[in-house]
Amino acid sequence: MKRNDFSQWDCALARTVDVIGDWWTPLILRDAARGVTTFDDFHLSLGISRNTLTQRLNSLVDHGVLAKTLYSERPKRYRYALTEQGVDLVPVLMAMASWGQKWLQDVSPPFRVRHKRCGHEATAMVVCACCGEPLALSDLEPLPKGESA
Amino acid sequence: MKRNDFSQWDCALARTVDVIGDWWTPLILRDAARGVTTFDDFHLSLGISRNTLTQRLNSLVDHGVLAKTLYSERPKRYRYALTEQGVDLVPVLMAMASWGQKWLQDVSPPFRVRHKRCGHEATAMVVCACCGEPLALSDLEPLPKGESA
DNA sequence: AATAGTGAGTTCACTATTGGAACTGAGTCG
DNA sequence: CGACTCAGTTCCAATAGTGAACTCACTATT
Numbered sequence: 001m002k003r004n005d006f007s008q009w010d011c012a013l014a015r016t017v018d019v020i021g022d023w024w025t026p027l028i029l030r031d032a033a034r035g036v037t038t039f040d041d042f043h044l045s046l047g048i049s050r051n052t053l054t055q056r057l058n059s060l061v062d063h064g065v066l067a068k069t070l071y072s073e074r075p076k077r078y079r080y081a082l083t084e085q086g087v088d089l090v091p092v093l094m095a096m097a098s099w100g101q102k103w104l105q106d107v108s109p110p111f112r113v114r115h116k117r118c119g120h121e122a123t124a125m126v127v128c129a130c131c132g133e134p135l136a137l138s139d140l141e142p143l144p145k146g147e148s149a
Numbered sequence: 150m151k152r153n154d155f156s157q158w159d160c161a162l163a164r165t166v167d168v169i170g171d172w173w174t175p176l177i178l179r180d181a182a183r184g185v186t187t188f189d190d191f192h193l194s195l196g197i198s199r200n201t202l203t204q205r206l207n208s209l210v211d212h213g214v215l216a217k218t219l220y221s222e223r224p225k226r227y228r229y230a231l232t233e234q235g236v237d238l239v240p241v242l243m244a245m246a247s248w249g250q251k252w253l254q255d256v257s258p259p260f261r262v263r264h265k266r267c268g269h270e271a272t273a274m275v276v277c278a279c280c281g282e283p284l285a286l287s288d289l290e291p292l293p294k295g296e297s298a
Numbered sequence: 299a300a301t302a303g304t305g306a307g308t309t310c311a312c313t314a315t316t317g318g319a320a321c322t323g324a325g326t327c328g
Numbered sequence: 329c330g331a332c333t334c335a336g337t338t339c340c341a342a343t344a345g346t347g348a349a350c351t352c353a354c355t356a357t358t
Binding site (some may be wrong): 003004006010011012013014015016017018019020021022023024026027030033048063064071082083085087088089090091094095096097098099100101102103104106107108109110111112113114115116117118120121122123124125126127128129130131132133134135136137138139140141142145 | 152153154155159160161162163164165166167168169171172173175176179182196197213222231233235236238239240241242243244245246247248249251252253255256257258259260261262263264265266267269270271272273274275276277278279280281282283284285286287288289290291292
């Protein structure tokens with residue numbers, strides 16, 4: 001495929017896509033968020049081929065999204081777990097899933113979880129970090145250049 | 150690559166990944182949100198190869214994310230624009246970009262836009278649709294099965 | 299002691315996708 | 329007439345993904 005490399009682009013979206021923008025990575029992360037930790041469990045749960053899984057896992061570790069730790073010296077056994085950076089990606093995955101639930105037919109949520117803060121089932125919504133109102137393209141307009149607020 | 154087909158999976162995340170989960174699609178959508186509409190402008194802006202662009206554009210149209218309209222009969226000229234479904238994807242892209250800005254070095258926002266509702270520069274945040282609090286994995290716990298709230 | 303099983307990969311052959319460049323075709327401009 | 333624009337299509341070589349089998353270091357079973 002001679003995949004294009006976005007790692008030098010000066011765009012937050014392109015750089016994020018460089019980390020999680022393939023077909024398997026978001027699902028690996030979904031499983032990690034659900035508590036899957038071992039190589040074979042990822043393989044079993046997703047049906048991803050083993051060499052691709054090796055690459056993805058290594059790439060996520062390189063990018064600091066997953067951490068690989070040895071949990072048994074003999075025989076050597078490893079565990080993959082979300083780092084703080086990876087944990088922070090979970091809401092983004094939930095936002096993607098929310099879109100899917102709204103617009104695609106016959107889909108279940110990727111995780112059925114309860115939001116401890118309110119006690120209800122958690123569903124993601126993307127809002128403006130500043131005013132808390134839902135973000136919508138129609139409420140956005142180009143920033144006059146040079147302006148920062 | 151014999152790309153895996155997630156279109157039959159019963160998981161909102163997997164199905165969403167099936168629509169936008171490759172390296173180019175989020176960037177095509179970013180450009181569309183910025184106002185790019187024609188085939189050549191996408192090609193020029195992204196540097197994507199033309200045959201891949203054709204495929205991606207067709208796939209997005211098939212999925213109902215973009216709409217293709219004829220805006221000149223002779224010569225035939227087409228315009229690609231975000232549908233309502235596509236517009237609804239923009240906040241998700243912004244959430245991805247926010248993550249990139251937080252965790253990756255040397256990145257600029259994909260669009261510098263003003264949020265008309267509050268007047269400030271828009272930055273995305275993912276919250277619980279129910280209580281409006283920021284979503285974080287640490288606040289989530291598995292739902293007792295059968296329970297829906 | 300021999301066999302089976304587990305976790306974590308690697309190797310191999312095969313196939314599908316991508317990138318890049320060139321090409322087509324319809325129509326407009328000077 | 330020749331050059332140019334838009335919207336693709338065609339072709340090839342390079343690369344990435346798949347599935348199956350294999351390795352290696354241990355542990356458990358019979």
